[in-house]
Amino acid sequence: MIVQQPVISCQNVWKLFGPAPTGYMSALQEVPDPETIRAAGYVTAVRDVTLDVMKGEILVIMGLSGSGKSTLLRCMSRLLDVSDGLIEVEGQDLGALSERGLIELRRNKMGMVFQNFGLLPHRTVLGNVSFPLEMRGQNRHACHDRALEVIELVGLAGRENHFPHELSGGQQQRVGIARSLAIEPDIWFLDEPFSSLDPLIRSEMQEEFMRLQAVLGKTIVFITHDFDEALRLADRIAIMKDGVVEQCDTPERIVLEPATPYIAKFTENIDKARVVRAGGMMVQGLPGTLPKGEAVFADSTIQNLARMLVDDDRDSLPVQAPDGKIIGILDRQDALDLVVGSRP
Template sequence: MSVMVSLELSGPSPLLATSSVPLPHAAASIASAINRPRSFFMSYLSNCRRSACDYISTVDDKHVETDTWLETRGVWKVFGGQSKKALEMSEGGMSRAEVLAATGCTIGVKDVSLSVLPGETFVVMGLSGSGKSTLIRCISQLTEVTKGSVIFDGQDLAAMDEKALREVRRKKLSMVFQHFGLFPHRRVIDNAAYGLEVQGVPKDVRRNRARLVLEIVGLKGYEDHYPQQLSGGMQQRVGLARALTVEPEVLFFDEPFSALDPLIRRDMQNELIRLQRDMQRTIVFITHDFAEAIKLGDRIAIMKDGEFDQVGTAAELITNPATDYVREFTEDIPKAKVLTAADVAHAGALNPDWKRVQSSSSVESLIPLLLADPLPLVVQGPDGVSLGLVDRQAVQDLLGRVA
């Protein structure tokens, strides 16, 4: 569907842009139009949340509808028999440790609100015990929330009856787990087709769909193998194929690559990036690895003790950590390698004779170019449209800020 998004950016007149792609991708197009990096608009849209869109309507104006959003509003999860008392104590300001000592209850998730844009890869990163896996299970409703709402497609999943929730899970949501969860007695093709089997799709139809998806994830020729005949990376590809076969609107990944060897893990990360570029699904991804979060995420939420410490793009977290906890994660990151030309681009008059660099180019790769020539570099997006300029001062300021 072609949609029109009205964004109040500055001044009395809104910027109107027509797009048929998810907002993270639309952000790149809007950024190109007015010489701002994509990350600026990802941040703008996420901070404004629903208010960023005055309206989203079909172009024929026959009706007005909101785009699909995934949100949590004040979600809590308390484990233990005195959850109500524990919730009241935590809301009153007591720490997790104090609540645990007084009630024996554990605060898994504490008053978390988030909004995931359509087509966005939203990464929740935290150490063991931070609450990240509990949160994704609350969002996907594999775990019942103690308090709060989980809004998907205008409906509160937390308030749905079991039958309605089952239908949403079967057709619109899919999850990929760390430990694969494959059926050892089923062949690869039937593992991949399982979600459609649950929906009652005829065998030949679901197998044809599964065969197509298996080819997409690089498993053509392995349809008749059993899981135990595959490597760990290949088994995880089967899990990914199973999630994709039902054509979900939202994909949940709970540390899916954590158990894989480093090289296989890197390959799976690259595979997910490729699939996301081609299929543009909404993804919520859980990890304990900040480098993985940076590589995969449009935005990243740093989680600690059941709460979000900071939410932002990788560049925002690295250059402006909000807390000492976030700073600890970012201080050892090789900034010049991780940050890109888009992160340091700024508006300015463009000269067609100046050298052009890709927005995805690392800051590290720009340094020798800027040392060899004092003129600014023109940053361009994948479509060749200019996004802005990078000069020596911008790089010096950025690296000085994060040194």
């Protein structure tokens, strides 16, 4: 069996702010507690984080303001150097890269989108999108052609000659997304890219984002403080508190099996039936023991299956993968309990 290697690997990562954090951490004999760090005059933004990001997945990192989520993303892209620990990108020690090596990695592998669109006001949409390609030294015609390609991809064809002030907020964010995609990054960092948009445009941008991911299959680290947004977008969610990753897991596991009291509190008002999918509740079945009749798709939410669950009289339902293969069994009563609440 081939074991997939992570694209990004964080191992015991710390980020402190203070006079000489690297020297302070290297001199310690054991893992310090928050009080010890604070007494030494340091502020802990990221504390002993270990997690991997796999190829093609969307890892959403979330938490309240000050939880350390944006700082961790900046460490992953080495916009900030870590105080201790190791971050590897495709097996390379990020901290060991020279300035030139880091520039090349960002130019060729990484795309970044931030809450502040950061568009150049004196450049058109076409000029903004082609800018990172020009910085690479590509010829003018190649820059132009690639920029037009990604402008069409994000749904802005026909607006390539508009200036940023002539666009809506959602359109400006699409320009920012197109600009980051122009270099064809393998790794895509997005730091609360939709948080400044109004709810309707934000929902539209989330849909557009999922469409793009279905086409492009990027490895994505996405920062948000909005749990609904995280549930909608994530393959896995890492929830942070005071610099610590309290839990990193699938949306289903986080709402069904919270790892800490904080996660339980964080998720207590979530409609679990809206989050949990049939594949997340199914159990494996031996050949010959699988139920007969109509199957449910593994990626269907329990909420979307509610009517079928009420009308069906089988004790269990077969669960099928997108290719039609039966992969497990969904207990009908367990699924109904998730919709209406378990019986006393």
